Amino acid sequence: MGWQSTFKIYRPFFVRLATIASIPGPSFELCRLTLYGCYMRQTHNTPQNPVRLIAVSNRTAVDPNARAGGLAVALWDSLKSTNGLWVGWSGKVKDFPSLTPTKVTDDGVDFALCDMSKPQYEGFYLNYANSILWPLFHNRLDLVNFDLHNFAPYQETNRQFAKAVEDNANSEDFIWVHDYHFFLIAHELRKNGWTGEIGFFLHIPFPAPDVFRALPEAALMGRALCDYDIIGLQTSTDVINLKRYLVEDCGGKEVGEEDVLVFGRTVTLRHCPIGIDAKNFRKAALGKPAKKAAKKLRRFLGGRKQIIGVDRMDYSKGLPQRFEAVSKLFDHFPETRGVTSFMQIAPPSRSIVDEYVQLRERLDGLCGRINGDYGDLDWIPIRYLARPYERAEIAGLYAMSDVCLVTPLQDGMNLVAKEFIAAQDESDPGVLILSQFAGAAEQMKEALIVNPYDTEAVAQTLHKALNMPLEERQARWKALHKTVDTQDINWWRNRFFAPRGFTQSVPKIAT
Incomplete structure (x- = not known):
């Protein structure tokens, strides 16, 4: 391999390293970890060496009828081609939450399905996720029911699903978490020593910092989001809102067009508008x-x-x-x-x-x-x-x-x-x-x-x-x-993965 080819492959490492090195007082350890992370992404997460995809969402496509549209279309081919795993809710409300998920395999894709208890379903899904997070993230503070505020079921459910991931994945897998139900998955995994890459995509808007701060757990949520390696958002406004919060409230520093250096980690914020088939x-x-x-x-x-x-x-x-x-x-x-x-x-x-x-x-x-x-x-x-x-x-x-x-x-x-x-x-x-x-x-x-x-x-x-x-x-x-x-569903998926070496190029958004 000639020096030109070598430089082309390793250029992203040097660009990111130089960007971080320009920040006053960067540690040698941070630069070393950044270079190593870029190296691992480029050499291990390529189309020729695909890692296994682990998807996490509240609902899955374990029912074949649910595979005709939406998120399933984007995930299915990638899950099949990597012998992937989809972790999600079973749709069942039982007396007790499941300690271990139910395993199902269909059409080459594995599923790990978690049951919820009735108090858990009410506290996590109905109250915190849909009566607090949903209206707040849609700028409807007037509809946020703070009387139902109880963060514990949300934490416990994220911990339950994170354990289902941890028990069925390894650090070479790429974990892709979806939506507002699971802001804490990466944080729970990192607490247990998880070193592999974790991505997150938010399907709903991310509010302006002043609105987000109304959430009693805003500081904790913001810190937890920084445990993801890449966060995909629907619009450029969403990217700006999250970046502002990470800089203003978390002490982050912008290091390039998409990256924020925060809590000693580099987090990529990527504009990825979802499409259809x-x-x-x-x-x-x-x-x-x-x-x-x-x-x-x-x-x-x-x-x-x-x-x-x-x-x-x-x-x-x-x-x-x-x-x-x-x-x-x-x-x-x-x-x-x-x-x-x-x-x-x-x-x-x-x-x-x-x-x-x-x-x-x-x-x-x-x-x-x-x-x-x-x-x-x-x-x-x-x-x-x-x-x-x-x-x-x-x-x-x-x-x-x-x-x-x-x-x-x-x-x-x-x-x-x-x-x-x-x-x-x-x-x-x-x-x-x-x-x-x-x-x-x-x-x-x-x-x-x-x-x-x-x-x-x-x-x-x-x-x-x-x-x-x-x-x-x-x-x-x-x-x-x-x-x-x-700019269809496959374009969206490729655009999300592009910064991590899963595709050859990053498509541009029409303006």
Whole structure:
């Protein structure tokens, strides 16, 4: 091997070492560890020498029906090709939490499934994760239920899942932890002497430091995050927010574009917007189940234009504001009555949490009022379906819709926007209306971007979308489709792993 090839391989080591050495007073030991870490990443974690992937998430894809979309699509090939392991909740609530996970193997992938007790499920999942972390990270401090605050079940569950990892992995494996349920996994592993690499991806937004500090355990959580080697975040704003917190509150120092030196460790913060399996979603939109669902809806519409919204029933999705905007469309533009219908699919989630019960009641009331005010004998303004539908059926409904309303008040990404674009017919595509507060807006600038709180403006944008000329619709769709198709779920996975030598190059994000 010539010196040029040698330098090319080892260049990342020297760049990182030189960056750290430029910080006043760096220790020799820190420089030595940094160089050794870079060496191990480059020589051992290459496409030619893949390590085993260990995935950790609250839900797994042990059910084959759960492998058609979402996180499973990104993880499955990597898990299979490395004889990987997926650690997660079994979905079972028992008298006692499991001391050891249940082992299952399917299609070349191992699963380690942990049971929870009822008090653990309530304390960890319902109370701390979803009544405190979820609203706080979505900038809804008004909805954080501090009366339910009890950190112990969250700690204990993270400890339980960390032990399941530790008992089934070795230090050469790459551990990839997902989402807000498991901020503490790396910290628990490091306490027990774990030296292998651990990555984390946050699917929801990371709030501004002032909001994050409202969490009673903010300092502990921030310290725990620093035990990860790489943290992936959905948007550049999320990266800025976390970096600010690590610098301002944890004494970190920026060492390059992505790295922060904090608590004696180098943590990589990487902008990794998650994508979808665009090609397979388009295939689903052309399949028999999709066409059957579309035919049923077409029969009901009778030639009317269709606006669609698809969301979990969650206060972060802005559904009451969306219903109000649709009401104003029919009020301000009477010509849309009788010739345009809005369909909202909103399967309930966390239906025993008070805030979600109240949201359901509010939506029920809004739908009844709007249909009562504007409906006619042969026309229903809003079709509100509070139940889940199969992925293939949803694809068919997207394909025949003229407009898609994606208007969350705050969202990490929102894959509905990308699925709608993937499902469209290029000869006559629909129009995407997208909230400026959805993570997807950073990538999908050719959508009609709106402020979901401004229901008057959303109504005006709906009218514009319904009357948009074909040429403009095609131009917008073409640009959006290029982004959705190229920055897909595999691109996301490769982008996350690129800093650790799992891919040959780092793809750029479209701007």
